[in-house]
Amino acid sequence: MSEKVLSVQDITMQFGGVVAVNNLSLEVHKDEIVSLIGPNGAGKTTAFNVITGVYAPTNGAVDFEGKNIISNYPRGKMEKMYAGENKGKYKKVTEPTPDKITKLGIARTFQNIRLFKELTVLENVLIAKHMRMKANIFADTFLLNWKEEKKMKEDSLELLRILDLYELKDEKSSSLPYGKQRHLEIARALATNPSLLLLDEPAAGLNPQETDELTEFIRKVRDHFHLTVFMIEHHMNLVMDISDRIYVIDFGKMIANGTPNEIQNNQKVIDAYLGVAEDE
Amino acid sequence: MTTNAFLQYCLTGISIGGIYALIAIGYTMVYGILRLINFAHGDIFMMAAYFMIFSMVNFALPWYVAIIVVITATVILGVTIERIAYKPLRSAPRMSIMISAIGVSYFLQNVATYLFSALPKPYPAIGFLTKIISFGGISTSVVTFITPILTLAFVFILMQLINHTKIGMAMRAVSKDFETSQLMGIKINRVISFTFVIGCFLAAIGSVLYFTPRPSVYPLAGSLPGLKCFIAAVFGGIGSVPGAVLGGFIIGLSETFIKAAGYSEFSDVFTFILLIVILLIKPTGLFGEKITEKV
Amino acid sequence: MTEKKKTQLKVLFSLIALLVCAGMLFYVNHYTRPTFMLRTVLQLGAIYALVAVSMNLLNGFTGLFSLGQAGFMAIGAYTFAIFTIPVKSRSGVYYLYGVADWLSNIQIPIWAAIILAGLVAAILAAIIGAPVLRLKSDYFAIATLGFAEIVRIIVGSSPMNRITNGSLGLKLIPKFSNFYFPFIVVGICILIVSLLIRSSYGRAFKAIREDEIAAEAMGINLAKHKQLSFIISSFFAGISGALMGMYLGAITSTTFNVTLTYNILLIVVIGGMGSITGSIISSFLVIAAREWWLRFLDMEIFIGSFKVPLLKSGFRMVVFSLILMIVVLFFRRGIMGTNELNWNFIINRLNKKKKTGGESCE
Numbered sequence: 001m002s003e004k005v006l007s008v009q010d011i012t013m014q015f016g017g018v019v020a021v022n023n024l025s026l027e028v029h030k031d032e033i034v035s036l037i038g039p040n041g042a043g044k045t046t047a048f049n050v051i052t053g054v055y056a057p058t059n060g061a062v063d064f065e066g067k068n069i070i071s072n073y074p075r076g077k078m079e080k081m082y083a084g085e086n087k088g089k090y091k092k093v094t095e096p097t098p099d100k101i102t103k104l105g106i107a108r109t110f111q112n113i114r115l116f117k118e119l120t121v122l123e124n125v126l127i128a129k130h131m132r133m134k135a136n137i138f139a140d141t142f143l144l145n146w147k148e149e150k151k152m153k154e155d156s157l158e159l160l161r162i163l164d165l166y167e168l169k170d171e172k173s174s175s176l177p178y179g180k181q182r183h184l185e186i187a188r189a190l191a192t193n194p195s196l197l198l199l200d201e202p203a204a205g206l207n208p209q210e211t212d213e214l215t216e217f218i219r220k221v222r223d224h225f226h227l228t229v230f231m232i233e234h235h236m237n238l239v240m241d242i243s244d245r246i247y248v249i250d251f252g253k254m255i256a257n258g259t260p261n262e263i264q265n266n267q268k269v270i271d272a273y274l275g276v277a278e279d280e
Numbered sequence: 281m282t283t284n285a286f287l288q289y290c291l292t293g294i295s296i297g298g299i300y301a302l303i304a305i306g307y308t309m310v311y312g313i314l315r316l317i318n319f320a321h322g323d324i325f326m327m328a329a330y331f332m333i334f335s336m337v338n339f340a341l342p343w344y345v346a347i348i349v350v351i352t353a354t355v356i357l358g359v360t361i362e363r364i365a366y367k368p369l370r371s372a373p374r375m376s377i378m379i380s381a382i383g384v385s386y387f388l389q390n391v392a393t394y395l396f397s398a399l400p401k402p403y404p405a406i407g408f409l410t411k412i413i414s415f416g417g418i419s420t421s422v423v424t425f426i427t428p429i430l431t432l433a434f435v436f437i438l439m440q441l442i443n444h445t446k447i448g449m450a451m452r453a454v455s456k457d458f459e460t461s462q463l464m465g466i467k468i469n470r471v472i473s474f475t476f477v478i479g480c481f482l483a484a485i486g487s488v489l490y491f492t493p494r495p496s497v498y499p500l501a502g503s504l505p506g507l508k509c510f511i512a513a514v515f516g517g518i519g520s521v522p523g524a525v526l527g528g529f530i531i532g533l534s535e536t537f538i539k540a541a542g543y544s545e546f547s548d549v550f551t552f553i554l555l556i557v558i559l560l561i562k563p564t565g566l567f568g569e570k571i572t573e574k575v
Numbered sequence: 576m577t578e579k580k581k582t583q584l585k586v587l588f589s590l591i592a593l594l595v596c597a598g599m600l601f602y603v604n605h606y607t608r609p610t611f612m613l614r615t616v617l618q619l620g621a622i623y624a625l626v627a628v629s630m631n632l633l634n635g636f637t638g639l640f641s642l643g644q645a646g647f648m649a650i651g652a653y654t655f656a657i658f659t660i661p662v663k664s665r666s667g668v669y670y671l672y673g674v675a676d677w678l679s680n681i682q683i684p685i686w687a688a689i690i691l692a693g694l695v696a697a698i699l700a701a702i703i704g705a706p707v708l709r710l711k712s713d714y715f716a717i718a719t720l721g722f723a724e725i726v727r728i729i730v731g732s733s734p735m736n737r738i739t740n741g742s743l744g745l746k747l748i749p750k751f752s753n754f755y756f757p758f759i760v761v762g763i764c765i766l767i768v769s770l771l772i773r774s775s776y777g778r779a780f781k782a783i784r785e786d787e788i789a790a791e792a793m794g795i796n797l798a799k800h801k802q803l804s805f806i807i808s809s810f811f812a813g814i815s816g817a818l819m820g821m822y823l824g825a826i827t828s829t830t831f832n833v834t835l836t837y838n839i840l841l842i843v844v845i846g847g848m849g850s851i852t853g854s855i856i857s858s859f860l861v862i863a864a865r866e867w868w869l870r871f872l873d874m875e876i877f878i879g880s881f882k883v884p885l886l887k888s889g890f891r892m893v894v895f896s897l898i899l900m901i902v903v904l905f906f907r908r909g910i911m912g913t914n915e916l917n918w919n920f921i922i923n924r925l926n927k928k929k930k931t932g933g934e935s936c937e
Contacts, residue, residue, distance in 0.1 A: 131794030
């Protein structure tokens with residue numbers, strides 16, 4: 001098997017008394033497209049937010065490209081309240097902010113599109129390139145780094161060209177059609193030069209045709225940029241069509257994982273989605 | 281400091297603290313429901329003082345009629361402000377509605393300057409309130425003595441109202457979740473207006489109690505007390521009525537003791553530093569609830 | 576037209592526009608009486624333009640609602656005054672309390688004092704920024720407002736008597752050496768802010784304004800960038816404070832009260848949150864209206880024996896606050912919104928007009 005890009009180990013996320021993600025472990029390998037599915041409220045986005053540093057997990061660790069990037073254990077108030085498993089297994093605290101995670105090479109999109117609405121398509125992409133900038137604010141203000149700026153702009157335009165957004169480069173991002181906004185969000189994430197791309201429900205709100213386009217778009221992105229993709233999605237056609245492997249969670253716990261075929265025939269998954277009558 | 285002096289300062293501190301508490305409730309309730317710092321609240325408090333001057337000096341009304349007039353006028357002013365300046369901005373960005381509140385504050389200050397001039401005007405005395413009473417070696421005016429009692433009485437009534445009436449329940453629901461309670465059929469606008477009614481009612485009472493022992497009123501007289509009361513509300517945990525009351529008393533007391541220690545120049549500095557420190561240590565205040573943003 | 580030619584044309588037009596402005600200033604300087612209102616309006620307008628731009632950098636571009644601008648102006652003004660009041664007139668200025676020994680013989684050149692004014696404000700911003708910037712929107716506003724009040728109270732307090740002259744304030748601050756001085760300083764400062772806005776860091780500021788969570792997910796270090804914006808904004812507020820000191824010649828701590836911050840906010844809101852040119856236009860308009868065109872509102876005017884109603888001292892400010900409310904309620908984007916008045920904007924406007932004109936012909 002190829003090398004591990006992302007390895008999530010025993011992640012538990014507890015808010016007060018509510019355990020949103022319970023002892024979740026999963027792996028994503030290089031060049032794979034892996035999906036995380038589950039009914040509403042299963043804890044998928046919470047898991048994403050843990051991986052991207054928005055929340056520090058209550059317990060557990062995340063490794064990225066072989067290095068530990070996130071780690072925590074129940075401390076302070078949580079020590080008594082903790083209701084998850086593997087207490088005492090982790091001793092280290094690493095709580096990076098989201099920007100640090102992005103810098104390491106994990107980029108994400110959002111379930112409810114979060115573009116920089118008032119800014120143009122090009123500016124949206126340029127902003128994602130900002131963190132890699134070497135010049136300090138002084139040099140940047142007085143145009144001392146014009147070469148670097150020029151390269152940033154060229155790279156961004158090139159990216160837009162590859163993703164068929166070049167024509168729209170000067171449009172205000174909020175004026176784009178919904179489907180294109182989804183594409184732009186992915187383009188913006190790509191501009192951070194990630195090796196792992198996290199997509200949070202990229203097809204939410206798209207019509208069937210737009211969904212097909214998006215499927216193609218994601219494939220193209222993966223092949224062109226040699227990326228690993230990890231996504232949350234509700235759209236089963238898209239998931240089954242594109243994923244190499246699928247993880248299913250329900251009530252914060254993993255209930256199944258495997259290839260699309262295996263998942264489609266897994267009784268637990270069917271129960272989770274359709275619900276089981278108590279009496280049966 | 282002798283025991284007597286100490287008790288004297290305690291009484292003064294509790295008294296001013298009670299007034300702060302009354303005004304702080306207005307801030308905390310509006311913030312709880314609209315998530316808005318009502319910058320104009322201190323100026324509404326100032327306008328109430330001018331209403332008092334008008335009814336007692338210009339129209340020579342007896343004090344008990346004047347107080348009713350003042351309360352009515354202040355409440356109408358507050359509700360009108362909400363209707364005109366805040367309601368149209370319900371769905372606007374937070375910054376816009378905050379600017380609108382600052383605009384109202386600025387407007388009220390300028391209107392007061394225009395109508396009543398920037399010169400301080402003497403505040404009418406309500407006979408029995410300014411009487412000096414003494415007991416056990418402490419002498420104080422009636423108003424200083426009854427302020428904390430009145431404050432606690434109003435807070436008690438308010439708590440009953442919030443916890444045991446239908447409108448109170450609606451208020452709690454709206455402050456928990458604005459949109460859901462709207463979907464549940466709560467008449468949001470009525471709840472908001474009611475909140476302003478209560479806030480302004482207490483501000484009017486606070487105004488009478490605050491200005492009675494003070495010589496005069498001027499157009500900017502509300503802005504500093506207003507800020508302090510907002511700080512009291514933040515200190516106690518914004519959105520929480522008992523928190524605002526406690527915050528009011530704490531700020532009133534500490535301010536009085538700093539003045540007593542001879543640092544009266546810096547009593548306001550202390551209050552602001554207290555604000556910044558509490559925000560940094562416990563941004564939710566003593567009794568506030570944590571609100572997390574959804575990603 | 577090719578891109579390159581377009582740019583060349585734009586540069587040419589910009590130079591012409593600059594020359595026209597310079598010519599106008601030259602005309603005003605040489606052909607108007609020294610007491611002419613326009614001179615006051617232009618100078619004061621320029622100073623307000625700088626402080627409005629500095630506030631806009633924070634409030635409009637970075638999305639941090641700060642109400643501390645007057646505090647930083649106070650720091651700038653006092654720093655400038657303390658180091659530039661001529662040594663020989665110090666005993667006159669500090670006649671009541673005397674001047675601190677270390678201060679009595681220090682006097683630095685005007686330009687150095689202006690930069691120092693900015694630096695001191697910036698350093699203070701750096702110190703208080705780290706904790707205060709962690710606060711969310713409205714708490715940040717209140718904390719900065721509180722900070723400005725603290726500055727004002729401390730500057731005017733008795734332990735500072737021998738430095739700031741306490742509640743008496745400072746006077747005999749050097750005036751502008753010539754008519755153009757404020758315009759040059761303000762011009763350079765605003766140019767720097769504009770360059771900053773169009774740089775990658777400026778874009779990062781805007782990203783924070785648009786969506787903090789997304790900005791952070793794009794790798795932008797929120798704490799660092801907010802801090803940068805806060806420090807730079809305070810630097811220029813400090814400089815405008817120094818200019819204000821020069822313009823007024825005498826300052827006290829009450830010069831820099833909350834009302835000043837509100838006035839600046841009014842200018843920024845009317846001009847458009849997030850538009851530099853908007854802030855500049857609005858400063859000149861507001862100052863001209865306040866100091867000149869609307870002066871009559873404060874005076875009792877009789878037409879024959881008929882007294883014009885409402886007009887009396889204080890009415891002008893009522894009208895101003897009404898304008899602010901109207902802008903906030905009905906024209907939330909102000910004059911310019913987040914647009915800039917530049918050649919692209921003008922060309923686009925003209926093209927749009929042409930297009931709609933053409934359509935109506937059909």
